[in-house]
Amino acid sequence: MDRALVLAARGPADDANPRVGCVLLAVDGTTLGEGWHRGAGTPHAEVAAIADARAQENVTHGATAVVTLEPCAHTGRTGPCTKALRDAGIARVVYALADPGASSGGGARELATVGVDVVRGPGEQQSRELVAGWYARAARAPGRTPNPEHAPVHLVLKTATSLDGKVAAADGTSQWITGEASRAHAHTVRARTGAIIVGTGTVLADDPSLTARPGPAAQPDSAAQPDSAAQPDPAAGPDPAARTQPLRVVVGRRDVPEDARVRGSDGRFLHLRTHEPREVLAALAARGVGHAVLEGGPGLATAFLRAGLVDEIHAYLAPLHLGESGRSALADLDIATLAAAPRWRTEHVQRLGDDVLLIARRAAPGPAPGS
Template identity: 50%
Template sequence: MARALDLARRGPVHGPNPRVGCVLLAAPGAAAGAPRTAPEGPGGGGSRTGESGPVPGARVLGEGWHRGAGTPHAEVAALADARARGLDVRGATAVVTLEPCDHTGRTGPCSVALLEAGVARVVVAVPDPNPAAAGGAARLRAAGVEVVLGVEEAAGRALLGPWLVAVERGRPHVTLKLAATLDGRVAAADGSSRWITSPEARAHAHALRGEVDALVVGTGTALADDPALTARGADGALAPHQPLRVVVGARDLPAGGRLAGPGGDVLHLRTRDPREALAALHAREARRVLVEGGPTLAAAFLRAGVVDEVHAYVAPVLLGAGRSAVGDLGIGTIGDALRLRTREVRPLGPDVLVVADVEEEER
């Protein structure tokens, strides 16, 4: 399963589909002829630095991972890898990080593909929470295939991360990004804000943009800052993946400006309701959303209880006055404060990134 998880990590972080990996193992006592280790093949076998590597002591028939929407799922990729090697998978065990799907979407059901290939046993890390795709384990069991669920489930759930949250909650996973001074300001008294954080912090933020499906700002930020809302590399070039650029609010946007330039598609949602905005993005299969500002929009998403995690870039800068990072939350006493659970603290040049989860009971 550790190897399957490593393979899954090769898939794209963004997009509507989960990252899934699969390893096919020969049946115990099967005739020799399958390699004990898995050389690089069409399904994506082999090992990389920092990965678990081929399965020790096991005869690996094939490996695969999901490369993104519209491409073969991990199980089908692993079966194709085995066929390309000329290996027979009848009676094999499929070790897969997510329950094989049982529906026809952009591709066919993996449960049927495994049955038709003659796989005898399926070991799964995480049951599929998506009602549209679940049922693979039940179909396999009904056909006489042994199915084992929950192997390394915690590691599997951690890998699925935002996708799992989005499917379970019926809305995109929301990361709120804040970039502020040590005293919590996002702009000076005269409105100037470039640059509070360092180049290192801004580079990290651009990398995060390249991992999400949609980037959200309010009309106030769009009109005042004229942002491009693009993901760029260290050299300033556009990243391979560009998120959908979303502006929330009733005011009209100017015809020109940087939003008219290169980047992801632009979507103007004429609403002030975060839940309504997220419903629209969910309908477009956005699984991971990054909310970047400003303070009014940040407060609105927090008040609505739809923020899952906060990325706070904090610079060792003091202003003493100016706009706060977050607008009014309607909290009047310290006992009602929204307290987060810190997951990571990372130095970025002179700045610090604090990654914190919003606990479900706080929503």
């Protein structure tokens, strides 16, 4: 499954279809073929792996398919993967993440009914991170194929704060609150997103370039939480630095200086003169963006949280305190009582050097813990 996840990450990060990897194994565990989905309209990972096995003249009858996403059971631009697996004589399927789509899901059940041994395997968290934008669209839109031009954008809010939730000291200094390992990890996230969003205030104060500069994957510290150990980097691939850079989006009515680094020279810059979060996401969806990272500042983060448009939070926590005079990560959310506070579900905790990364997703409605 680790190998299948690495293969999946080679697919386009911002596509109408999910990134999926597949490895075919013989009974003795040797690899027969490998494949990954290269984008909408191209063969799915399972079909690509079967083709790879046949190109090597390997027999697939009785083989095991290890795939990062439940095989699809519907006909879209390509045929159903369940049929391709049956036709290839695959005897066992191990998949990491269930397909939430009303039309595309159900492949595991269909395979099981015709005698294929189907197993839910490891790697669910890693696979879901790889397909976060597509997954959100599929889950929110039952009964129809996700369309990036009309579907919502999966939005990740990234914060880098002190233990008391501050993003800058009283004098405005903020570089660097978190350490090198956290910054390296944040670049791997940038490398697999469709857009990075900041406000004009951040551009005027910090002059960021907002490019993805992934180096060697940040490794969990030996004292990491058990669930974060030895996880393959979802951004891994042949050459992450060579991938198309994310769209650099600046939100706000103030002008962006002509010499601002965020403008770049590759045409991947967009200035949205609005303060309305829904207008921002609509503009991104119209450009085919399905996954975006919101990096600041506090006013922008607060606006998107108040609008209920944040799907996931990446909170990098550094072991220091800045006190009451420090600048808070968020402005007023108009929450007067604990019961009114939105709840998030912790999905992943990882130690990065001396820092800690906490990934949380929106929790389903229900009573607060301990209530």
